[in-house]
Amino acid sequence: MSAATRATPTGIERPFALEEIIVSKTDLKGHITYANDIFVRVSGYDEHELIGKPHAVIRHPEMPRVIFKLLWDTVESGRELFAYVNNLARNGDHYWVLAHITPSFDATGRIVGYHSNRRVPDASALAKVAPLYDKLHAAERRHTDRKDGLAASTAMLDGILATAGMSYAEWVWTL
Template sequence: MRRPEPTQNERFFEPTEIIVSKTDTRGRITYANDVFCKVGLYSETELIGQPHSILRHPDMPRCVFHLLWQRIETGQEIFAYVKNLAKNGDFYWVFAHVTPSFDTQGGIDGYHSNRRVPERRAVETIAPIYAALLAEEARHADRKQGMQAGVALLQAELQRIGMEYDAFVFEIAGLA
């Protein structure tokens, strides 16, 4: 499936709605609820089997997804603000809660994500940080080095403000 050209149009969903998806361990979508389909403008058939990265907006720094995968692959949950890309190129912000799913032997057999409407002040706080991380990543010709530089910049910013990642995410959401 071809990635659409991003527009400047923002899509919204109701605070009472929750976007839900499940993936296998490689990040391929195995379940998408009706809210996910509605907001992203995809049919369930179009989403099932696709990599979840189909929604990745080019404004999202790779280092955020690196942090996400580091956490969930080790069995931990993570909360993150994510700017997603709809099928028509519009964007929408979510406050994502991603958790591993476990089989009966305790091994990870996939991932589950619930995404809610983020507080607007959180989006206004995180967007310029993501822009700085993205700019740092772009300064490096090697994608891996760029991602590592983004991670280092994020860690330096968190250290500067004296907060761990999770505390920061909840603080800007007004949940701390």
């Protein structure tokens, strides 16, 4: 299923167990090279439908693009990031995760791909994350030009974090 044929969000949350860890690996372009059984089950896709596809196949349309820009900027620079992400299952249900995304390195220290472990996020953290993400997404939608929308949400997030005196990575751990 491509982004163009992605399911319409149902508003129904798809649960997974606290002890479960969703795992995936991607190449440098974000195409899935590995998906564990939990990822396959929770996403609702068959494994063959995920392998080789962009990880964005599970991107929820209401996720602010600024979070993905932050994520990619961080891991492409060789650093890890913890981020809250709302994903879209094949049938349109959603599932929130606390994702830990890391670059994968070869023996020479060159980044060769990315690895993500995702867990069930704490409900009290989501109560703070979801309204912020709604504001960031609304800032993006106010602009017809996608670059202008991304710039607006980036400025908003940067301002919120500057006022709090912390980075996104630090903010995640205050929740």
